[in-house]
Amino acid sequence: MDFIHNLLWHQDKFLGITWNAWKGIGFLGNGIFFSRFLVQWYATEKRKQVVVPQAFWWLSLVGSVITLTYAIFYLKDSVIILSAAFSWIPYIRSLIIHRRHKNAQTTCAGCGQKNPPQANYCPNCGGKLI
Numbered sequence: 001m002d003f004i005h006n007l008l009w010h011q012d013k014f015l016g017i018t019w020n021a022w023k024g025i026g027f028l029g030n031g032i033f034f035s036r037f038l039v040q041w042y043a044t045e046k047r048k049q050v051v052v053p054q055a056f057w058w059l060s061l062v063g064s065v066i067t068l069t070y071a072i073f074y075l076k077d078s079v080i081i082l083s084a085a086f087s088w089i090p091y092i093r094s095l096i097i098h099r100r101h102k103n104a105q106t107t108c109a110g111c112g113q114k115n116p117p118q119a120n121y122c123p124n125c126g127g128k129l130i
């Protein structure tokens, strides 16, 4: 038991890390950012094709904004600040495009399936799309 305690706690550091609130925020941002890969991987495996779900862009945006906040107010490191300073632009752009595409889809009156904007007939039931 003492061995495990000493392995985790060393010189008042848990896992060798000096903890404070900002460290928690930094790890939270990193965790959210990392989770986007799991979401994207899951969606891809489920569909058996490479898919980038909307959640991927939300996790990217939230994770990078939290990481940027951590870098500006705690780390004060220009390299990390610069690497996170502009990444929100493509994330927001992708979310806008996602929304536009979703709104442009037509719903089949016959079966309720969502179809691409350019489709004239529903591939599911063959009904004409208006």
Ligand SMILES: [Zn+2]
Pocket (backbone or CB within 6 Å): 108, 109, 110, 111, 112, 113, 122, 123, 124, 125, 126, 127
């Ligand atoms: Zn249909």
